[in-house]
Amino acid sequence: MFSGIVEKLARVSAAAHDGATLVLEIETQFGDLALGESVAVNGVCLTVVEFSSSGLAKFFVSPETTARSNLGRITVGSLVNLERAVRLETRLSGHLVQGHVDGQGVLETVTPEGGAYLLRLNLPETVGRYCVEKGSIALNGISLTLNSVEKQTGGCVIGLTIIPHTWDHTNLNTLKPGDPLNVEVDVIAKYVESLCLPYLKP
Known part of the structure; x- marks a missing residue:
């Protein structure tokens, strides 16, 4: 769950397309990511599948997601909005956002x-x-x-x-x-x- 309050504006360092499937590598600037963590990328809830202490992270984007969102248009150098999942003690400054693009x-x-x-x-x-x-x-x-x-x-x-x-x-x-x-x-x-x-x- 997210709140729609963007934390980082990050650059895409790699975008590997395989048909309708996409693997994104993003310079998130988050140094404490965890494997399997959810991060909203341009409002799309994605799962961290690889990461480094420098904040470089990889995300797998399914054909359903590329078809329904603008992530399929992402190229190397694109800037994306990032938000990590909210914690229970976090102020809800925006509104309830699922990361499920309609x-x-x-x-x-x-x-x-x-x-x-x-x-x-x-x-x-x-x-x-x-x-x-x-x-x-x-x-x-x-x-x-x-x-x-x-x-x-x-x-x-x-x-x-x-x-x-x-x-x-x-x-x-x-x-x-x-x-x-x-x-x-x-x-x-x-x-x-x-x-x-x-x-x-x-």
């Missing part, structure tokens, strides 16, 4: 505004249906608040404000219009829908 959104525009940045993204209906104004969402593993949700046929457009600290310490500042972002919607919304569906059927 889909991808496409960045539409980035507009500077008073030191902050306004982002607009297009989301498919499969994830847009769970978005509500002032609700929570995780983009590339970052816990964010939805400013606006414009429902459209086949999906929606969401608007968010990125404060300078988040802009400077995550890979959002490397993105350009047309780039995909990993999206994880609020898990509570999905559970509520699942529980209510049997009572909504005609």
Whole structure:
């Protein structure tokens, strides 16, 4: 379990593709990793399969994950957002994030505004249906608040404000219009829908 508070912006040192399977080697800067530990990489919960005391770590990325997330587009030199799993005594500064990506959104525009940045993204209906104004969402593993949700046929457009600290310490500042972002919607919304569906059927 994660909270969507990015701890490190790390560089990918190797990306070995074998069909739809991928092995990533990342300069995590974490010197105390453990074998089998979970780390969120761009919001995707991955398992440490090899590591060194210098913080270099390897992660195996399955075909399911490359198909559902933007990790399949990762290349050597790419910057990724990292977060280690939360501890029970940790303050939950963001929101409950599982590291289970629901889909991808496409960045539409980035507009500077008073030191902050306004982002607009297009989301498919499969994830847009769970978005509500002032609700929570995780983009590339970052816990964010939805400013606006414009429902459209086949999906929606969401608007968010990125404060300078988040802009400077995550890979959002490397993105350009047309780039995909990993999206994880609020898990509570999905559970509520699942529980209510049997009572909504005609």
